[in-house]
Amino acid sequence: MALEDEAxxxxxxxxxxxxxxxxxxxxxxxxxxxxxxxxxxxxxSVFQDFIESFTELKLRPAEFSVLNLIAQRPGQKxxxxxxxxGIKRANxxxxxxxxxxxxVAERRxxxxxxxxxxxxxxxxxxxxxxxxxxxWNAHEQRIIRRLGGEAERDKLIELLGRLSGQD
Amino acid sequence: MALEDEAxxxxxxxxxxxxxxxxxxxxxxxxxxxxxxxxxxxxxSVFQDFIESFTELKLRPAEFSVLNLIAQRPGQKxxxxxxxxGIKRANxxxxxxxxxxxxVAERRxxxxxxxxxxxxxxxxxxxxxxxxxxxWNAHEQRIIRRLGGEAERDKLIELLGRLSGQD
DNA sequence: AAATAAATGTTATGATATAAAACAATTATG
DNA sequence: CATAATTGTTTTATATCATAACATTTATTT
Numbered sequence: 001m002a003l004e005d006e007a008x009x010x011x012x013x014x015x016x017x018x019x020x021x022x023x024x025x026x027x028x029x030x031x032x033x034x035x036x037x038x039x040x041x042x043x044x045s046v047f048q049d050f051i052e053s054f055t056e057l058k059l060r061p062a063e064f065s066v067l068n069l070i071a072q073r074p075g076q077k078x079x080x081x082x083x084x085x086g087i088k089r090a091n092x093x094x095x096x097x098x099x100x101x102x103x104v105a106e107r108r109x110x111x112x113x114x115x116x117x118x119x120x121x122x123x124x125x126x127x128x129x130x131x132x133x134x135x136w137n138a139h140e141q142r143i144i145r146r147l148g149g150e151a152e153r154d155k156l157i158e159l160l161g162r163l164s165g166q167d
Numbered sequence: 168m169a170l171e172d173e174a175x176x177x178x179x180x181x182x183x184x185x186x187x188x189x190x191x192x193x194x195x196x197x198x199x200x201x202x203x204x205x206x207x208x209x210x211x212s213v214f215q216d217f218i219e220s221f222t223e224l225k226l227r228p229a230e231f232s233v234l235n236l237i238a239q240r241p242g243q244k245x246x247x248x249x250x251x252x253g254i255k256r257a258n259x260x261x262x263x264x265x266x267x268x269x270x271v272a273e274r275r276x277x278x279x280x281x282x283x284x285x286x287x288x289x290x291x292x293x294x295x296x297x298x299x300x301x302x303w304n305a306h307e308q309r310i311i312r313r314l315g316g317e318a319e320r321d322k323l324i325e326l327l328g329r330l331s332g333q334d
Numbered sequence: 335a336a337a338t339a340a341a342t343g344t345t346a347t348g349a350t351a352t353a354a355a356a357c358a359a360t361t362a363t364g
Numbered sequence: 365c366a367t368a369a370t371t372g373t374t375t376t377a378t379a380t381c382a383t384a385a386c387a388t389t390t391a392t393t394t
Contacts (some may be wrong), residue, residue, distance in 0.1 A: 025238070025239060027300055028235055028238050028239050028296075028300070029235065029300075029303070029307075031232060031235065031236070031251070031252075032324075032328070033324060034307070035213060035307065035310050035311075035314075035320060035323065035324065036210070036213045036214060036217055036228065036310070037228075037232060038324050038327045038328065038331070039206070039209060039210045039213055039327060040210055040214070040228075041253070041327075041331040041332075042206060042327040042328075042330040042331050043203070043206045043207055043210045044253070045330050045331050045332065046202060046203045046206055046330055047203060047207070050203055060350095061203065061204075061207075062351095065198065065204060068195055068196065068198065069198070071192070071195050072192060072195050077371080078371075078372070079370085079371065079372080084198070085198075086208070086211070087352090088352070088353065088354085089371075089372070089373090090352095090353080090354080090355095090372085090373075090374080090375095091351075091352065091353080092372090093372070093373060093374085107372095113360075113361070113370090113371085114359080114360060114361085114371095115359065115360045115361070115370065115371040115372070116360095116370085116371055116372080117371085117372070129195075133194055133195070133196075136196070140196075140201070140202065143202050143203070143330070144202075146329050146330055147202075147326060147329050147330065148329065152326060152329075153202060155322065155326065156202065156323070156326045156327075157199075157200060157202065157205050159314060159319060159322065159323045159326070160205045160206060160208075160209040160323075161199070161205065161209075162313050162314055162315065162319075163209040163212050163213055163310070163313055163314065164205070164208040164209050164212045165208075165212065227379095229380095244342080245342080245343070246341085246342065246343080254381090255381070255382065255383090256342075256343070256344090257343085257344075257345080257346095257381095257382080257383080257384095258380080258381065258382085259343090260343070260344060260345085274343095280341090280342085280389075280390070281342095281388080281389060281390085282341065282342040282343070282388065282389045282390070283341085283342055283343080283389090284342085284343070
């Protein structure tokens, strides 16, 4: 039953060097089967679509996430938002500066704890959010279509969830 | 049938501000259901495990991939390897310099095309590869265990494959 | 063949992301 | 009250990534 397959490889595409010395090539993993690698490529591709979707609104993924979290629960402290997203609080400062400069979010000094800032949307920010969600919905639908449907999306999310955290 | 759920939210964890003004909170996606976000977190977690696994060998993901590709098919041009991995050839130079300085890979001037360099492992590089594969196998097994098994790994790879490319 | 265009590797540069250290102000704890 | 710890911030270092320009070499056009 076809044992000539690897003996004669007449195809110039696959026959070229054939691991000259030792180096058992059979032990080398195909890049397309390496979880981390495929994960990285997929993530870059999805982010690429996200970024292109948001070029007009000039919003980056991290900024989207921050605005979304503030909208979901206004009043949270800077550190809380940063930590939820895995952003170091030192790096969060510039990000928040940007959102404040654009007038979509603001810091308020908390009277109870004068160290912390609670984060809120501005009125303009609330208007912006609806625009943002519209763009995001189109993007997410595109991703779901690529996956094959909602069921596949759900399955993917489940599998990815098993990979996060638990370090 | 329990229609009091969202009316009274006595839980202090979830009842705090409740979207003071408008902002229909129901339209805001949960971060844990956003494909790009979950994808990113999972990728970081897997890379984290990879990096920790390779601290002793001092090998980064990109270097692993390059060595793996060279081992699979020695003699390929620099640009070819770079392009397969989505690395800009300008940025590939320093990476390859590093591998050459460590003595695991080398550039050879191609006599046919004196512009290009063909990439090869050194003898030391071939020894290094087997060590690298051993570390990588342990890492990959850890990832597969997190996912729940090989079947889940295969399913994940399939779904991720649908997200890559096709831009 | 000569002129022009394209490919290859390289250098240099800027933008962005990320991590760590130190600090002032404030709050919490001994 | 003295000492921790927390919070936001600034500064700095490093890694990643994209772009432009260049010299050398090869390919294509005229």
